[in-house]
Amino acid sequence: xxxxxxxxxxxxxxxxxxxxxxxxxxxxxxxxxxxxxxxxxxxxxxxxxxxxxxxxxxxxxxxxxxxxxxxxxxxxxxxxxxxxxxxxxxxxxxxxxxxxxxxxxxxxxxxxxxxxxxxxxxxxxxxxxxxxxxxxxxxxxxxxxxxxxxxxxxxxxxxxxxxxxxxxxxxxxxxxxxxxxxxxxxxxxxxxxxxxxxxxxxxxxxxxxxxx
Amino acid sequence: xxxxxxxxxxxxxxxxxxxxxxxxxxxxxxxxxxxxxxxxxxxxxxxxxxxxxxxxxxxxxxxxxxxxxxxxxxxxxxxxxxxxxxxxxxxxxxxxxxxxxxxxxxxxxxxxxxxxxxxxxxxxxxxxxxxxxxxxxxxxxxxxxxxxxxxxxxxxxxxxxxxxxxxxxxxxxxxxxxxxx
Numbered sequence: 001x002x003x004x005x006x007x008x009x010x011x012x013x014x015x016x017x018x019x020x021x022x023x024x025x026x027x028x029x030x031x032x033x034x035x036x037x038x039x040x041x042x043x044x045x046x047x048x049x050x051x052x053x054x055x056x057x058x059x060x061x062x063x064x065x066x067x068x069x070x071x072x073x074x075x076x077x078x079x080x081x082x083x084x085x086x087x088x089x090x091x092x093x094x095x096x097x098x099x100x101x102x103x104x105x106x107x108x109x110x111x112x113x114x115x116x117x118x119x120x121x122x123x124x125x126x127x128x129x130x131x132x133x134x135x136x137x138x139x140x141x142x143x144x145x146x147x148x149x150x151x152x153x154x155x156x157x158x159x160x161x162x163x164x165x166x167x168x169x170x171x172x173x174x175x176x177x178x179x180x181x182x183x184x185x186x187x188x189x190x191x192x193x194x195x196x197x198x199x200x201x202x203x204x205x206x207x208x209x210x211x212x
Numbered sequence: 213x214x215x216x217x218x219x220x221x222x223x224x225x226x227x228x229x230x231x232x233x234x235x236x237x238x239x240x241x242x243x244x245x246x247x248x249x250x251x252x253x254x255x256x257x258x259x260x261x262x263x264x265x266x267x268x269x270x271x272x273x274x275x276x277x278x279x280x281x282x283x284x285x286x287x288x289x290x291x292x293x294x295x296x297x298x299x300x301x302x303x304x305x306x307x308x309x310x311x312x313x314x315x316x317x318x319x320x321x322x323x324x325x326x327x328x329x330x331x332x333x334x335x336x337x338x339x340x341x342x343x344x345x346x347x348x349x350x351x352x353x354x355x356x357x358x359x360x361x362x363x364x365x366x367x368x369x370x371x372x373x374x375x376x377x378x379x380x381x382x383x384x385x386x387x388x389x390x391x392x393x
Contacts, residue, residue, distance in 0.1 A: 035331035061226070066219045073226050080230040084237045091241035094248045098325075155331070173370060176331040 006131045013135025019112045020143035020185075021192040026112040030144060031181040033103055037160045040148030041141065042096070043103045048137025050085060051113050054078045055133035058121040065122075074117045075108075082108045112140060143188075150184050151175045252324065253310070257282055257295040260312030260320030264292055270392065277384045281392070284312075293319060294389040300381035303373040304328050307336070311382055313389035317349040321382060333374035341368055341375070349386050354379050 019025045029047075033039045057077050058065075065073045086104045089097035097104075107113070116136055121129040152158055155176040157169030174180045257267055264284025272281045280297040293314030300307040308324035323337040335341060344365050345352070354375045355364040367375040 033330065039330060064222060065226070066222055069219050069223045073223060076226055076230045080233055083234055087237050087241040087245070091244035091248065094252070177370075 006128065009128055009131045010135040013132060013137070014139040014142065015196070017136075018139045018143060018192070019115075019136050020140060020147075021189050022196075023112075023115070024189075025115055026110045026140060027185075029103065029106050029110055030147065030185065031178060032106070034144055034148035034151055034181060034184070035155065035176050036152045036158075037145060037148045039103070040144035043106075044137070044141025044144045046085065046104060047107055047110055047112070047140055048134065050078065050081050050107050051116060051137040052130050052133035053081045054113055055116055055121040055129040056126050057081075058117045059124060059126040059129035062122045070118075070122065074114060074122075078113055078117070079108050112136060147181075147184050147188055150188065151180055155180060253297070256310040256322045256324065257284075257312075259322050260310050261293050261295045261314065262320070263314070264295070267295060270294070272388065272392075276388075277381050278388050281388065283392075284314075294392065296385040296389060298381040298385050300377040302326060302328050302336075302377045303333050303371065307374075307377060307381070309378065309381055311385035313349075313386050316386065316390055316393075317347050318345040318382060318386065321345045321378070323378070328374050329371070333368065333371040335368050335371065336374050336378050341366075341378075345382055352379050352383055
């Protein structure tokens with residue numbers, strides 16, 4: 001596998017096929033946990049870890065798993081990794097486990113992980129699958145961070161727990177509650193896709209220009 | 213038939229391997245997790261009853277929300293209050309709390325594991341809410357419009373159920389500690 005291909009696979013997850021804004025996957029955790037930047041970041045990184053591991057293992061066993069039972073097989077692999085991560089965090093990083101505790105079991109039902117297993121890891125060699133997992137995971141982390149930054153700033157006037165808008169800022173409760181999650185998600189998605197369209201258009205124009 | 217046997221066997225193998233991995237991780241992490249929990253409980257007791265140097269467990273009837281009770285002993289060995297483990301039923305499930313009581317007033321409240329809504333009920337674990345209990349005792353009630361007097365607690369905005377659950381658990385702890393003295 002050439003280096004350039006790995007880089008392309010990696011960037012694919014962050015920009016071109018960003019799981020939240022382009023593939024629109026994993027909406028349940030996205031809406032549920034983006035109330036503060038710390039939560040968004042933690043959930044994103046924990047998901048990235050599980051995604052890289054599960055993509056690697058599923059890619060290794062891709063020729064062994066009969067296609068009829070691939071879904072239970074993948075779910076077992078993913079759930080095993082999530083449980084291992086949870087146990088290890090509890091035993092050796094109790095403070096991180098305390099702040100993330102609630103979200104770790106949620107990773108099992110994150111459809112990004114399953115979607116990547118099905119559409120990428122089951123068809124590609126291990127190294128490429130890990131690059132895909134890392135790209136998709138970081139893409140998810142970045143998206144969650146952006147959404148949670150907007151919600152935390154408007155909803156409670158803080159960023160990463162530090163008061164940014166002054167201690168007298170009353171906070172807009174709507175943005176902490178679920179409807180604020182939908183509104184923010186929609187607006188950020190529009191912005192992301194508008195920027196992408198512009199970049200795409202410019203790239204295409206440049207390509208045409210060089211041909212002519 | 214053969215096909216089914218092959219598929220079943222391969223799935224079986226994957227399950228066995230996953231089970232073995234889980235079992236191994238569980239064995240390795242079991243003791244450290246139990247130890248972390250003990251350390252955490254000890255630290256919580258110290259935080260809610262800072263006067264105490266050591267703790268001894270007091271046998272109580274396992275009724276109501278209080279699950280365990282420890283008598284705090286000062287450095288000279290004098291009893292100086294109680295630290296109680298209390299389980300409140302919150303909005304999203306059980307809330308594990310530790311409450312310190314001395315002479316009928318609350319000396320500190322700590323919230324351990326809980327599943328309250330992040331950004332709303334989860335704020336119950338913040339100092340700004342819990343510090344209200346300090347030095348109060350008797351039958352505390354929650355007021356949504358802010359505490360008006362010493363027997364009232366200001367509710368957390370949009371988390372009245374959580375506020376009430378925590379407050380009633382503190383009340384139970386104070387009552388139980390009072391019955392022991």
